[in-house]
Amino acid sequence: MQIRQRLWIYLGLSLAAAAAGTAVARIGETGWTLFGTLFLCVLVATLILEAVGFGSEVDRSPGPVERPVPDGIREKFARRILDRLPFALILIHADGRITYLNDSARIVAPWIERRSHYTNSFRAPMVLDAVKATFADGKSRSADFFVVSGTGERHLQAKVAILPKAFGRDQQRRVVMEIEDLTEKDASAKTRSRFVANASHELRTPLASILGYVETLLGPARDDPEIREEFLRIVHDQGLRMQRLIEDLMSLSDIEFDEHVPPESSCDVLSLAARAAEALRPLVEADGRSISVRLPEDGKKKMAGDPDQLTQVFVNLLDNAVRYGAGTITLELTGADPRFPGMFGIAVSDEGKGIAREHIPHLTERFYRVDASESRQKGGTGLGLAIVKHILNRHRGVLDIRSDPGAGSCFTIWLRDPETRS
Numbered sequence: 001m002q003i004r005q006r007l008w009i010y011l012g013l014s015l016a017a018a019a020a021g022t023a024v025a026r027i028g029e030t031g032w033t034l035f036g037t038l039f040l041c042v043l044v045a046t047l048i049l050e051a052v053g054f055g056s057e058v059d060r061s062p063g064p065v066e067r068p069v070p071d072g073i074r075e076k077f078a079r080r081i082l083d084r085l086p087f088a089l090i091l092i093h094a095d096g097r098i099t100y101l102n103d104s105a106r107i108v109a110p111w112i113e114r115r116s117h118y119t120n121s122f123r124a125p126m127v128l129d130a131v132k133a134t135f136a137d138g139k140s141r142s143a144d145f146f147v148v149s150g151t152g153e154r155h156l157q158a159k160v161a162i163l164p165k166a167f168g169r170d171q172q173r174r175v176v177m178e179i180e181d182l183t184e185k186d187a188s189a190k191t192r193s194r195f196v197a198n199a200s201h202e203l204r205t206p207l208a209s210i211l212g213y214v215e216t217l218l219g220p221a222r223d224d225p226e227i228r229e230e231f232l233r234i235v236h237d238q239g240l241r242m243q244r245l246i247e248d249l250m251s252l253s254d255i256e257f258d259e260h261v262p263p264e265s266s267c268d269v270l271s272l273a274a275r276a277a278e279a280l281r282p283l284v285e286a287d288g289r290s291i292s293v294r295l296p297e298d299g300k301k302k303m304a305g306d307p308d309q310l311t312q313v314f315v316n317l318l319d320n321a322v323r324y325g326a327g328t329i330t331l332e333l334t335g336a337d338p339r340f341p342g343m344f345g346i347a348v349s350d351e352g353k354g355i356a357r358e359h360i361p362h363l364t365e366r367f368y369r370v371d372a373s374e375s376r377q378k379g380g381t382g383l384g385l386a387i388v389k390h391i392l393n394r395h396r397g398v399l400d401i402r403s404d405p406g407a408g409s410c411f412t413i414w415l416r417d418p419e420t421r422s
């Protein structure tokens, strides 16, 4: 009931009460005073009750938002929600026609035609059997199938369930089907198992060599001091190789663990780079090579970053330039590059044999080496650049690799410039 209607009722009640009061008294001057007093008392009392909310309890009529929404509008709204759901959904009518598919279904399964019979859209016997059986017994089930598309073979899974009979305007049974694309999940599971296989292989090789040499030392070489010396050195080298590998595997797993947690500490990237180069200088110079550091010392690249991890980036890149490069190693702050707006670059370059173009996109994959035996012989693990990539991901940075075979390589790390806040 609206407030204005209620006020009229209260006014009427007040008048009635006052009239009743004066009817029992005599009409005259005192009668009119009694009438007025009673009228005012009842009116004030009802207005107080209204003010403390008594009226709201009485008012049970639906407000404007409560008005019943016509079925057509409700259906349109529900359809819009279904259309935008991130799952691919299809409705199959009892006569086998596909009566509805949402936007995701059009993307995941673009070959499906609305209004066609489902046996025209699905060829995989497992899927056809699943739909038929669900119509028959009402139980939910799933079926895997494969389709060949422009991007290669895709692994899809159809989950089917019966809808309640009363759904929609007619009383026909319908089956709802959700289609999930499992291709990417399969690929990441394959990558994981390939990684475990590679890591085991990398560890098994030096371990087999250690066991072989130790057996010889315990047997035929037991009394030969010269062979013993040589074999013990090999055992020691292989042990170090295993240790390097385990250290790299552990640091990769640590870095991956908090890859999505932005670093809290802050550090001056230029001085970290300069320090890493100075630590390597004696090794480079002992090899008859030189290292040129061209970094300003103004501390202007102080940014949010993990100092240990960023040091590891520079050590890994400089280490590679020492191992696989030749000539002078240069560490420098590069000029801006339109490909990396709002970022500054620090480049590590060498004058070595370079890297053929086809290898470059794969260098940051775990255990990828251009020449596996050269890497092993030089003490590499095949994980250095994978570690660099994950550290840069955490720091929202990018690794850019350029190389001209025969003319050296240049590895540039790009980080967000603290001077150009974005």
Ligand SMILES: Nc1ncnc2c1ncn2[C@@H]1O[C@H](COP(=O)(O)OP(=O)(O)O)[C@@H](O)[C@H]1O
Pocket (backbone or CB within 6 Å): 316, 320, 321, 324, 325, 350, 352, 353, 354, 355, 363, 368, 369, 370, 371, 375, 376, 379, 380, 381, 382, 383, 384, 385, 386, 409
């Ligand atoms: N400066 C470089 N010059 C030539 N090849 C390089 C250079 N840096 C890296 N590479 C190639 O990239 C591969 C992967 O490097 P990395 O991930 O650090 O592994 P590792 O050094 O342990 O072999 C190396 O095995 C090498 O073939």
Ligand SMILES: [Mg+2]
Pocket (backbone or CB within 6 Å): 316, 319, 320, 380, 381, 382, 383, 384, 385
């Ligand atoms: Mg390396």
